[in-house]
Amino acid sequence: MIDVIEERLKAPPECDQEELNQDLFSELSSAITTYxxxxxxxxxxxxxxxxxxxxxxxxxxxxxxxxTFRQYRVLGKGGFGEVCACQVRSSGKMYACKRLEKKRIKKxxxxxxxxxxxxxxxxVNSRFVVSLGYAYETKDALNLVLTIMNGGDLKFHxxxxxxxxxxxxxxxxxxxxxxxxxxxxxxQRIVYRDLKPENILLDDHGHxxxxxxxxxxxxxxxxxxxxxxxxxxxxxxxxxxxxxxEMSPDWFGLGCIIFEMIAGQAPFRxxxxxxxxxxxxxxxxxxxxxxDDEKFTEEAKSICSMLLKKDVKDRLGCRNGSCxxxxxxxxxxxxxxxKRLETGKQPFGNPxxxxxxxxxxxxxxxxxxxxxxxxxxxxxxxxxxxKDNDFYAKFSTGSxxxxxxxxxxxxxxxxxxxxFNMDGTPTPDLIPYDQQSNPPKKGLFSRxxxxxxxxxxxxxx
Numbered sequence: 001m002i003d004v005i006e007e008r009l010k011a012p013p014e015c016d017q018e019e020l021n022q023d024l025f026s027e028l029s030s031a032i033t034t035y036x037x038x039x040x041x042x043x044x045x046x047x048x049x050x051x052x053x054x055x056x057x058x059x060x061x062x063x064x065x066x067x068t069f070r071q072y073r074v075l076g077k078g079g080f081g082e083v084c085a086c087q088v089r090s091s092g093k094m095y096a097c098k099r100l101e102k103k104r105i106k107k108x109x110x111x112x113x114x115x116x117x118x119x120x121x122x123x124v125n126s127r128f129v130v131s132l133g134y135a136y137e138t139k140d141a142l143n144l145v146l147t148i149m150n151g152g153d154l155k156f157h158x159x160x161x162x163x164x165x166x167x168x169x170x171x172x173x174x175x176x177x178x179x180x181x182x183x184x185x186x187x188q189r190i191v192y193r194d195l196k197p198e199n200i201l202l203d204d205h206g207h208x209x210x211x212x213x214x215x216x217x218x219x220x221x222x223x224x225x226x227x228x229x230x231x232x233x234x235x236x237x238x239x240x241x242x243x244x245x246e247m248s249p250d251w252f253g254l255g256c257i258i259f260e261m262i263a264g265q266a267p268f269r270x271x272x273x274x275x276x277x278x279x280x281x282x283x284x285x286x287x288x289x290x291x292d293d294e295k296f297t298e299e300a301k302s303i304c305s306m307l308l309k310k311d312v313k314d315r316l317g318c319r320n321g322s323c324x325x326x327x328x329x330x331x332x333x334x335x336x337x338x339k340r341l342e343t344g345k346q347p348f349g350n351p352x353x354x355x356x357x358x359x360x361x362x363x364x365x366x367x368x369x370x371x372x373x374x375x376x377x378x379x380x381x382x383x384x385x386x387k388d389n390d391f392y393a394k395f396s397t398g399s400x401x402x403x404x405x406x407x408x409x410x411x412x413x414x415x416x417x418x419x420f421n422m423d424g425t426p427t428p429d430l431i432p433y434d435q436q437s438n439p440p441k442k443g444l445f446s447r448x449x450x451x452x453x454x455x456x457x458x459x460x461x
Contacts, residue, residue: 068136
């Protein structure tokens, strides 16, 4: 297999570096998988570790209902319902629960949009995009249980935390993380299509995640799509003109966000400016953004102007088939170490990027007061019937594997429960009751893993 690696390293210079990195170990990985699927897997299936594995998979697949969680304060509102904080009763993990009212979905014919967001969220595993932990239904609503982001959104921070806008180094840091999030989406051929400050959320540690994937769509390889969707003033010219596109609208949106983070206002519409949609669309298609020399460095002007190009073929991230690597290589990010940023390990680059640029106050609330959040009106004239059940079944799939497993590790549940005897013999919970001389008392372990079928099932070797 060493020969395989050496052969891949001799790839011609014009070979795409990202493609080379992805394919470098593919043949070696295939060979290792083939080997492990033989005798090593048979030995694993005969071991106590496999029994413990089955216990965890059984627990992971338990039904999820409203009783799985404790509900807390309302954080905001989405298109189909409220968003509130919630906590998993068994682990203590905090999440945000996005409630989609069934009648409101049906009235707006939003079934496809809701299911699309759910399916895209569960397929993406990125530290820069909100994760879906659970999806379940109640009598009146469908619920998406997502990464909780206590730091509020960038719109709140830009316009409600002192003078409008951020320092250059804070804008660079957030722009770098947004770029990483877009890269993770684009690698799966997902175009986001609604990039704006209020859809970028901050977590407790000062990092951002892209949220609200309702307008995101997966584009088949080699194809383009069209659709005039997004938010006025942030939609790319090709979207406004209803032309076909791939990932280009997201890079235009990034340009809009960088501009707003630095200038304190969007490039094509002033804050609270009363102007018709048609005029904003005209500005997007025709006008050149104006830069304040006191706020914008030359590097900041450069990246904004390159991302906000009207013509897709001239836009940064879109030139000659380029992508996120082209954006990351811009001088604006010269002090960012993207490899370390993607792993979440400090330092993230040269000072001042050795740490996050803004640390949250644990006692502050970076959101509107509960009383200021508008209430949804009652939906009338809509009846839920049996025909809707097929859609609900596709939506309500319970826990999502990777986020659930991360939850078990982050809350120390895995460490506390995954216990083995030092001499290699099975612990009582791994021994069928009819083979135990002194059955243990029914404590936490027994309540969680009490169904012996989950660890004594026959396995086809």
